Each structure stands twice: as C-alpha cells, then as structure tokens.
Amino acid sequence: MRIGELARRAGVSTRALRYYEQQGLITARRAANGYREYSEADLRLVTEIRSLLTVGFTLEDARPFVACLRAGHESGASCPESVEVYRRKLAEIDGEIRTLLTRRAEVAAQLGAACPGCMFGPPPDRNEGES
Amino acid sequence: MRIGELARRAGVSTRALRYYEQQGLITARRAANGYREYSEADLRLVTEIRSLLTVGFTLEDARPFVACLRAGHESGASCPESVEVYRRKLAEIDGEIRTLLTRRAEVAAQLGAACPGCMFGPPPDRNEGES
C-alpha cells in the first residue's frame, strides 16, 4: 500500500509517517516512480508507535519496540530493551506524579491562605486512574 | 539598582529579566545613558514571578499576581484574578495527575504482561506529596 492508505488505516497523517521514517523508525520500499510502498508489517509498526506515543512515550522510547517487532517477535515488548524502557518510563511517571502531588499541595496551601473557603475536595486518588 | 544587581539578588539571568519586560510583566525606568533602573518593588515582583514559575505556572499565569502586587497589595494572591488562576491551576494539576495515574496503570499492565516479576511497588501515594 502507499502512504495515504497507510495513514488512513493507522489513523495518522502522512506527514507523521514521513517524520517517523526520517527518524529511522520505519523504512519504505520505493516503487519505480519513487512512491513509498508499505506492507502489513509496517502498519503493525505504526500502530505500535502510535499506542506508545499516546501513553506518553517519545519516539526515542519507541525505538526498541519497533526493533523488537522487526526482529520477528509478536509483541514489541518481548525484548529486554523494551522491558527496560517500560521500567524507566514507570519510574519517570512516578517521579512526575510525585512532583505534581507536591505542587498540588503547595498551590492548595496558597489558595487556602489567600481565599479560605475556596477549596474543593482532595487531590485525585490513585484508585481513580485504574481501569 | 541596575539589571545585573537585580539579576543576582533575584537569582535569575539578565536575559530572563529582559524577557519578562518584553512580555510586559515588569517595566524599568531608564537612566540617562539608557540603562534600566530597578527599585526594591521590582525585586519583589521578580521573586513572585520566580516562585510561581517554579511551582509550574506560566508567565501568563503570573500576570494577575504581578498586577496585584503593583496595585499595592501585600501579597500577589490577594486579588480575585489571582485566586481564579490558583483554582484553574489546581484543576489543571488534578487533571494531569489523573492522566499520569492512568498512564502509569497502563504501562504497569504492559510491563506485567511482558515481564512478570519485573514490577516494583504501587504508584506513589498522595500522602507522600504533602509537606
């Protein structure tokens, strides 16, 4: 398939696909006229990238997953490099959550001091986030 | 005082001060030779801006606080516009925390599926963030 079809099926823009290629995440066979030609495996790669991005990963983070799929594994997370990225990201997210909780407490304290009676409820509980 | 001294006393770069001025957050009287001249009140404004930025506010968010101080109030948070920014920010932070908790759960689930036994403990609890 060509880039337009891949874009539609993957739910991304053609610009994004060319960008991923430029970043070395995906590659494309070229037809005689210069058009990019993609396979079903490429669709799989792009959907993997997209799902990772939507969870807050960067394109750099996605590299090991793509490499893992390219290496023939069924899941992009089957390789130790991918697992390592997961662990790193988990720690990173935890750090951000802690930072935000600290900020929230500071801002809430300031708001409470400036305007007693303006407060809502408590910070979001971790139970809410679990699906 | 001139820009260098203000920068040292406020703990920011001169570039930052000129940027705040360009954004209309602070203003400076000009000496005969064109040098910016600041007062103690300006130092107060800059420290207010800095403390807000470190808590995750943008310069845009800081505007009402600066205006409040300029209006003669002792605290930048004494004005209703500032309080409104606090409320907005609080809600914003809560949203980000919820997003991160959701992501954390998703990533943890993926990690658990890809590598059973790789998990650490639970997500950070809200009690940790409160000083």
Add this chain to the structure above:
DNA sequence: GTAGGCGTTGACGCCAGCGTCAAGGTCAAG
C-alpha cells in the same frame, strides 16, 4: 589610552512532533 566590566538591542538555537504551505512529478478517469 586602554583594558575590562558593566550595559544595550537583535536575532538565532533549543526541545518534540508534527502542521502547513511551496512547487512540482505521476497516474487513471473522463
């Protein structure tokens, strides 16, 4: 005079992940 430590404005660089034109080539349908 001159070294050098202060100040001035202007403008590009950075980070990420693209959006959005610009200016064209390709190909099938009518």
Add this chain to the structure above:
DNA sequence: CTTGACCTTGACGCTGGCGTCAACGCCTAC
C-alpha cells in the same frame, strides 16, 4: 488533453522560557 487525487522533497511555523552569541556603547581604573 485536462482535471484532480495522489505522491515527492524542502523548509518554515509553532509552543515557552530562556541560553548564547554578535556587535556595539558606557564608564571607571590604571
């Protein structure tokens, strides 16, 4: 032949808060 949908590369724009030159003026000390 022409229209029009598709494709190509190249390059600037965007968001925020500055860092970092560049090229120059001011002022004091020696």
